[in-house]
Amino acid sequence: METDGEKIAISANVGDERTQNGVIYVKWFSPPERMSQAIKKLGLFWLIAVVSVVIPVFHFVSIPLFFGLGVFFALRSYKSEGKVLSGLVLCPHCLTEVKIKPTEIQWPLSEICQNCARVVRMEKSVV
Ligand SMILES: [Zn+2]
Structure with missing residues (x-):
C-alpha cells in the first residue's frame, strides 16, 4: 500500500446509520499539475478520436464521442483537488477490509x- 502523501480520516457508510472510520492517503494537485493532467487527458482522447477515423462507419460515432469524452474527463481532472493513492476502511455492513483503489x-x-x-461511500471525516 502506497503511504506517501497526506493521511486523511474518512467515514464510510453503506446508505444507513452504520459507519466505519478509515484512512486514505492523498496527493494534492497544485493548479499547474491540474492543468497538465487535464491537457494530457484531452490529448489522449482526441488522439483516439483521430485514430478512429480509419474505422469505417464507426467513426461517425467515435469521433464526436471521443472528442466529447476528452472534454468531459479533462474538465473533471481540472476540477479534481488531488488523487487518492491508497486507503483502507472496513465495510460498515460485513466488516471486511475494503481497499480503496487509486483514483x-x-x-x-x-x-x-x-x-x-455493497457500495461503500466515503466522506471526509469531520473530526
Ligand atoms: Zn461488505
Whole structure:
C-alpha cells in the first residue's frame, strides 16, 4: 500500500446509520499539475478520436464521442483537488477490509465491497 502523501480520516457508510472510520492517503494537485493532467487527458482522447477515423462507419460515432469524452474527463481532472493513492476502511455492513483503489478525488468516494457487494461511500471525516 502506497503511504506517501497526506493521511486523511474518512467515514464510510453503506446508505444507513452504520459507519466505519478509515484512512486514505492523498496527493494534492497544485493548479499547474491540474492543468497538465487535464491537457494530457484531452490529448489522449482526441488522439483516439483521430485514430478512429480509419474505422469505417464507426467513426461517425467515435469521433464526436471521443472528442466529447476528452472534454468531459479533462474538465473533471481540472476540477479534481488531488488523487487518492491508497486507503483502507472496513465495510460498515460485513466488516471486511475494503481497499480503496487509486483514483481522482471526487467526494463522496465509493468502492464496492468485495465480500457483500455493497457500495461503500466515503466522506471526509469531520473530526
Ligand atoms: Zn461488505
